[in-house]
Amino acid sequence: MADLKNRLREDLTTAMKARDELRTATLRMVLTAVTAEEVSGKESRELSDDEVLGVLRREAKKRREAAEAFAGANRTEQAAREEAEGAVLADYLPAQLGDADLAAIVADVVTRTGASGMKDMGKVMGAVQGAVAGRAEGGRVAAEVRRQLG
Structure with missing residues (x-):
């Protein structure tokens, strides 16, 4: 169990x-x-x-x-x-990432994937979601990805 x-x-x-x-x-x-x-x-x-x-x-x-x-x-x-x-x-969920930590993860993924604009958002989102592993809500992640790609 x-x-x-x-x-x-x-x-x-x-x-x-x-x-x-x-x-x-x-x-x-x-x-x-x-x-x-x-x-x-x-x-x-x-x-x-x-x-x-x-x-x-x-x-x-x-x-x-x-x-x-x-x-x-x-x-x-x-x-x-x-x-x-x-x-x-x-109390039962992992601690949520702070805004600075989330921004750093997104910046790292954008650099690694070579994303250059909004057309690459799906590729970046997939990689970031894997990296944050439930420590940040999808809406927060999407907003940060949009901010960095836009």
């Missing part, structure tokens, strides 16, 4: 014993998403740690987008709840 999935289950048990409602609800939601991913498709399978991380990233992105939508609709209480759930999920 995946180590990350085990850690999520153990932390859920700890949160339940501590009567931490937010952490309990968030971890239950993530474990449900992991289970749904495991049984989707033709046959069920056990997810690897990388696949569980992918599910965590998706769920964290949903929380960020929901928080932005609630904040835009002046529903501050729901926005705060979504942000708090996102913070719980962030």
Whole structure:
């Protein structure tokens, strides 16, 4: 069984014993998403740690987008709840790259690939996504690539 999935289950048990409602609800939601991913498709399978991380990233992105939508609709209480759930999920995700680090990686890839303009964006994006390995959102990466190629 995946180590990350085990850690999520153990932390859920700890949160339940501590009567931490937010952490309990968030971890239950993530474990449900992991289970749904495991049984989707033709046959069920056990997810690897990388696949569980992918599910965590998706769920964290949903929380960020929901928080932005609630904040835009002046529903501050729901926005705060979504942000708090996102913070719980962030504990299980790798640290995000800073803007300077991301810019350095993109500059390195642009130099290595010999990219000269926006027509090379796809080639640069593919290489950068492999280099950042989930430590930066696709939107941030795309914006930085556009800035350096444009």
